[in-house]
Amino acid sequence: MDNKGYFIDLGLIEYEKAWDLQHRLWSRRVEEKLPDLVILLEHPHVITLGRRGNRAHLVTPPEVLGAMKIPIFHVERGGDITYHGPGQMVVYPILNLREYGYRIVRYIDQLEEVVLRVLGDFGIEGRRDPLNRGVWVEKKKIASVGVAIKRWVSFHGFALNYETDLKYFDLINPCGLKGKRVTSMAEILEAEIPRKRLSERILFHFKEVFKRDWAEKELKELVADDRSEIAEGG
Numbered sequence: 297m298d299n300k301g302y303f304i305d306l307g308l309i310e311y312e313k314a315w316d317l318q319h320r321l322w323s324r325r326v327e328e329k330l331p332d333l334v335i336l337l338e339h340p341h342v343i344t345l346g347r348r349g350n351r352a353h354l355v356t357p358p359e360v361l362g363a364m365k366i367p368i369f370h371v372e373r374g375g376d377i378t379y380h381g382p383g384q385m386v387v388y389p390i391l392n393l394r395e396y397g398y399r400i401v402r403y404i405d406q407l408e409e410v411v412l413r414v415l416g417d418f419g420i421e422g423r424r425d426p427l428n429r430g431v432w433v434e435k436k437k438i439a440s441v442g443v444a445i446k447r448w449v450s451f452h453g454f455a456l457n458y459e460t461d462l463k464y465f466d467l468i469n470p471c472g473l474k475g476k477r478v479t480s481m482a483e484i485l486e487a488e489i490p491r492k493r494l495s496e497r498i499l500f501h502f503k504e505v506f507k508r509d510w511a512e513k514e515l516k517e518l519v520a521d522d523r524s525e526i527a528e529g530g
Contacts (some may be wrong), residue, residue, distance in 0.1 A: 301332035301391075301506075302513040303499050311342040311369060311380065314388070318451045321390050325449050330518070332395075333492060334510075335388040336495055339380040341366045343468060346442050356467040366467070373452035375429075375442035376470050383459035383480070385494060389506075394448045396506065402430055404441055406505050407454050411439045413501040414456070414494070419527060420484055428476075430454075436479035439515035456498075458489040 306314070314337060324330040343354065343366060354361075354368070354377060361368065380386060387410075393403055408424055411431045415422040417436070422431045422438060432437040439456040457480035465478045481489045503510050 298331070299509045301334070301508040301510045303502075303510060304338065304513055304515050304518065305495060306335060306337040306515065308338045308340065308382065311339045311344070311367070314339065315369070315371065318388055318390065318515070320403040322446070322449055322451045324365075325390050325392060326447050332392060332506075332508060333518075334499075335390070336498065337386050337388070338382055338384060341379075341381045341464060343368045343377065343379050344378045344408075345370045345372075345401055347374045353401060354468055372444045373442035374444065375440065378440050378442065379457065379464050379468060380455060381460060381464055383461060384455050384457050384496065385491075386453070387498060387502075388453040388454045389450055389502075391450045391506070393445065393450055397425045400443070400445055403445070403450065404443065407441050408439075410498065410501045410505050411454060411456055413504070414497045415481070416457060416462065417497045417501075418481060418485065418489070419466075431456075433479055433484060436477045438479050438481070438484075456481075458491070458494055477514060503524070 314335070318335070321330065321333055325333065341364070342501070343361065345368070358368070389407070393399070398406070408429070408431055412422045412424075415431070420433060422433055425432055431435055431442050439454055441454045442452055443450055444452045457478060459482045460480045462478055462480060462483065499510070499512070
């Protein structure tokens with residue numbers, strides 16, 4: 297596999313469909329039928345629990361979530377419980393970490409570095425917390441990180457709140473942390489955040505941190521190049 301890699305922006309896509317797509321693309325990457333990929337997207341309202349997910353941190357009864365049409369998924373990423381929804385940019389890198397010489401801690405550091413640089417472009421000073429991974433602004437969390445790595449290939453990734461309706465985080469103890477609050481770029485800046493500009497800055501800094509010959513690509517082009525049934529149903 298050469299040094300190329302592709303960015304794919306899927307817009308708004310249901311969690312289960314994106315989860316299935318990740319597995320399909322992960323499999324192709326393990327088989328070296330595809331290069332490294334970075335998927336950008338947003339999800340409709342959904343709650344997910346990672347490998348350490350504890351339903352005790354789901355503070356809203358499941359029947360209430362059902363009435364709100366908010367599904368719950370228990371998935372293989374690291375971390376505890378989180379919320380995804382419109383106005384939150386989710387980034388799923390599917391990378392062969394051997395090619396970067398990364399192990400999991402270094403990889404998470406680099407994902408956080410991308411977020412920190414993006415926030416800096418908008419005049420927001422983020423910080424790391426070595427005890428609670430992700431990115432924080434003062435005492436509020438603005439981005440969560442939860443990854444899975446199998447056969448050296450990553451999936452899942454990070455979620456950055458840019459114009460998220462923060463009241464949905466009241467349904468849970470975000471990341472299993474009681475009493476901790478979340479924030480968004482829009483809340484901090486008291487201004488709208490253009491999605492196009494945000495995605496451009498994410499791609500720019502991803503290229504800077506993860507050195508590769510990156511290019512933007514449509515999923516349908518990827519399917520055509522790979523000659524595989526990737527997109528249908530996932």
